[in-house]
Amino acid sequence: MTRAPGTSTYRALGLGISATFISVVVLIPLAALVWTSVADGGDSFWAAVTSPPALASLRLTVMVSLGATIVNAFMGTLVAWVLVRDRFWGRRVVDALIDLPFALPTIVAGLTLLALYGPRSPVGINVAYTRHALVVALIFVTLPFVVRAVQPVLMEMDREMEEAAASLGAGRWAIFRRIVLPNLAPAILGGSALGFAKALGEFGSVVLISGNIPFRTEVASVYIFGQIESGVPQAAAAVSVVLLLASLVLLTVLGLLERRWSRHAHE
Amino acid sequence: MPTSSGRVALRFVALAYLALVLIAPIAWILIRAFSDGMTPVWEAINRPAFLHALWLTTVVTLVAVPANAVFGVIAAMCVARRPPGRSLLAVVVDLPLALSPVVVGLALILAWGRTGWFGAWLADHGIQIVFSLPAIVLATIIVSLPFVARELVPVLREIGTEQQEAAAVLGATPFQTFWRIVLPALRHGLAYGVVLTTARALGEYGAVAVVSGRIAQRTETLTLHVDERFQAFDLTAAYTAATVLALMAVVVVVVLRLLTSEGDGS
Numbered sequence: 001m002t003r004a005p006g007t008s009t010y011r012a013l014g015l016g017i018s019a020t021f022i023s024v025v026v027l028i029p030l031a032a033l034v035w036t037s038v039a040d041g042g043d044s045f046w047a048a049v050t051s052p053p054a055l056a057s058l059r060l061t062v063m064v065s066l067g068a069t070i071v072n073a074f075m076g077t078l079v080a081w082v083l084v085r086d087r088f089w090g091r092r093v094v095d096a097l098i099d100l101p102f103a104l105p106t107i108v109a110g111l112t113l114l115a116l117y118g119p120r121s122p123v124g125i126n127v128a129y130t131r132h133a134l135v136v137a138l139i140f141v142t143l144p145f146v147v148r149a150v151q152p153v154l155m156e157m158d159r160e161m162e163e164a165a166a167s168l169g170a171g172r173w174a175i176f177r178r179i180v181l182p183n184l185a186p187a188i189l190g191g192s193a194l195g196f197a198k199a200l201g202e203f204g205s206v207v208l209i210s211g212n213i214p215f216r217t218e219v220a221s222v223y224i225f226g227q228i229e230s231g232v233p234q235a236a237a238a239v240s241v242v243l244l245l246a247s248l249v250l251l252t253v254l255g256l257l258e259r260r261w262s263r264h265a266h267e
Numbered sequence: 268m269p270t271s272s273g274r275v276a277l278r279f280v281a282l283a284y285l286a287l288v289l290i291a292p293i294a295w296i297l298i299r300a301f302s303d304g305m306t307p308v309w310e311a312i313n314r315p316a317f318l319h320a321l322w323l324t325t326v327v328t329l330v331a332v333p334a335n336a337v338f339g340v341i342a343a344m345c346v347a348r349r350p351p352g353r354s355l356l357a358v359v360v361d362l363p364l365a366l367s368p369v370v371v372g373l374a375l376i377l378a379w380g381r382t383g384w385f386g387a388w389l390a391d392h393g394i395q396i397v398f399s400l401p402a403i404v405l406a407t408i409i410v411s412l413p414f415v416a417r418e419l420v421p422v423l424r425e426i427g428t429e430q431q432e433a434a435a436v437l438g439a440t441p442f443q444t445f446w447r448i449v450l451p452a453l454r455h456g457l458a459y460g461v462v463l464t465t466a467r468a469l470g471e472y473g474a475v476a477v478v479s480g481r482i483a484q485r486t487e488t489l490t491l492h493v494d495e496r497f498q499a500f501d502l503t504a505a506y507t508a509a510t511v512l513a514l515m516a517v518v519v520v521v522v523l524r525l526l527t528s529e530g531d532g533s
Contacts, residue, residue, distance in 0.1 A: 009441075010441045010442075010445075011344075011345075011348065014341045014344055014345050015345050015356075017338075017341055018338065018341050018342045018345050018356060019356070021338050022338075022342070022356070022359055022360070025405060025408055025409060025412070026359060026362070026363075026409055026412070027359065028378050028384075029371075029374035029375050029377065029378040029379070029409075030374050031378075032374060032377040032378035032383060032384045033370070033373060033374040033377050033378075035377075035384075036377045075281075075284050078277065078280060078281050078284075079281045079284065079285060081277065081281075082277055082278050082281035082282070083281075086274060086277070086278050088278060094282070094285060096520055096521070096523075096524045097285070097289060097290065097293075097520070098285075098289075099519075099520045099523055100289065100293060100516060100517070100520055101289065102463075102466065103466040103470070103515075103516035103517075103519040103520050103523075104293070104470065104512070104513060104516040105469070105470030105471070105472055105490050105493075105512045105516070106470065106472050106473070107470075107472040107490045107493050107494050107509075108296065108470070108490070108493060108509040108512050108513055108516075109292065111296070111493060111497060111505065111506070111509050112292045112293070112295050112296045112299070112509065113292055115295055115296075115299055116291060116292050116295045122295075123291075136288070139288050140288055140289065140292065143288065143289060172273065194364070194365070197364070197365035198364070198365065200365075200367070201365065201366055201367025201368065201369070201370065202367070203367060203368055203369050203472070203473035203476075204368070204472035204473050204490070208494075208497070220367070221367045221368075221369045221370070221473065222369075224367070224369045224370065224373060225369050225473075225476070225477065228369075228372075228373055228376070228477060233373070233376070233377060233382075236373055237373060237377065240367070240369075240370040240373055240374070243366070243367050243370055244366065244370060247362060247365035247366050247367075248358070248362070250365055251358055251361050251362065251364075251365055252358065255354070255357070255358065255361075
């Protein structure tokens with residue numbers, strides 16, 4: 001690749017500006033966070049992370065996030081299928097609505113979920129202050145991830161293979177399982193992983209409806225918030241570092257998988 | 268082709284699911300806000316606390332979105348051109364997507380707060396960041412950081428560097444190449460990214476809740492105002508503010524749709 005003279009200077013300048021901006025805005029605060037979590041030594045970090053309420057909140061966070069992720073992996077794939085392969089009145093409006101959980105502020109989502117599925121529910125469903133409420137809130141905020149990951153793959157997919165399988169006598173379920181699903185799997189997994197990462201740190205939508213009962217409905221982000229309000233920044237920082245590491249690991253694995261899948265696709 | 272009964276069953280399950288977890292909650296905000304008619308809604312809108320929160324959210328968004336647009340373009344050009352260290356930059360840019368907003372807020376306090384790393388120095392110079400506007404802006408910038416860059420990286424990879432090299436060979440300065448070649452190609456992706464950034468900036472709650480101090484009519488953004496009114500059992504005001512935010516979200520979704528169909532057309 002030939003480079004025009006002068007371009008490399010601008011390239012270095014660009015990298016310098018990005019690096020400075022991101023250092024001041026993101027990296028310095030995160031460094032302060034990590035430093036605070038271990039400032040009193042590794043033992044106190046470990047004690048803060050393994051204290052019973054912290055551990056309970058982390059366990060609960062993983063559990064409800066997994067629950068919501070699994071529901072949306074199934075239902076998101078189904079919704080994407082219906083939106084791409086089916087034709088019905090109002091399909092485009094429904095398609096547009098899928099983005100709303102992303103655009104809607106999480107506190108507004110929490111408020112309306114509490115009104116709809118809380119003690120004064122107009123439909124007679126009350127899950128407020130239970131773990132089910134957490135799963136419902138997380139399902140709402142992570143709904144777009146799998147749908148939006150699967151949709152483009154389904155649209156691009158060549159239907160000749162399916163038609164060939166059908167003409168050879170394969171049933172609908174066999175076609176889906178043997179031909180469609182393997183093609184969708186990377187998108188389903190990728191969307192689910194992003195949704196799971198989002199669910200692990202979710203705060204606004206769960207803070208009103210979960211009731212934040214320690215050991216019962218208190219997720220990690222709410223626990224951290226409580227520790228900040230109680231003036232225990234070290235404990236808050238320690239649990240935050242656990243969430244930060246989980247995010248980093250998920251993003252790195254996702255990046256590696258995407259690279260591998262795109263290489264397969266180009267081969 | 269599936270038989271029509273199987274197809275209708277799938278359609279029914281998908282739409283029933285969406286009705287239950289997506290459409291009903293959004294419809295319910297509007298129903299609840301206007302359940303007592305227009306008068307209480309109008310009163311809630313005209314209260315100083317609401318107007319101040321709306322104004323503050325607007326100011327924060329107007330600072331955070333341009334900052335992230337400029338940074339997003341530069342960062343995307345860096346990441347797309349594969350210099351050394353780009354994967355590190357890419358992971359850091361994506362990080363806010365997966366990071367808890369509460370963690371973002373705490374990190375800001377520990378760096379810029381009174382007892383934080385730079386707290387003593389800032390206090391000596393009479394600068395307050397945490398519990399004031401700068402921290403709200405910083406928190407909003409962080410949580411809405413990834414969107415422009417994520418939209419632009421694939422576009423930049425797609426268009427490649429040939430046109431830019433041709434322009435350079437023909438004597439264009441790097442600056443001219445950027446304005447005449449790169450930016451026009453990015454126009455559509457940039458618009459999409461800016462709308463996503465705006466949505467995130469308008470709606471941020473967790474990070475702002477931690478760093479703002481929630482002082483009414485001082486550091487209370489619109490999302491914090493929703494929460495504060497709800498905790499005070501002033502449900503009409505809470506739902507009114509929530510409705511305003513929900514309508515903004517609807518506008519965002521409509522604009523995204525228009526941008527997508529425009530992108531398909533060209």
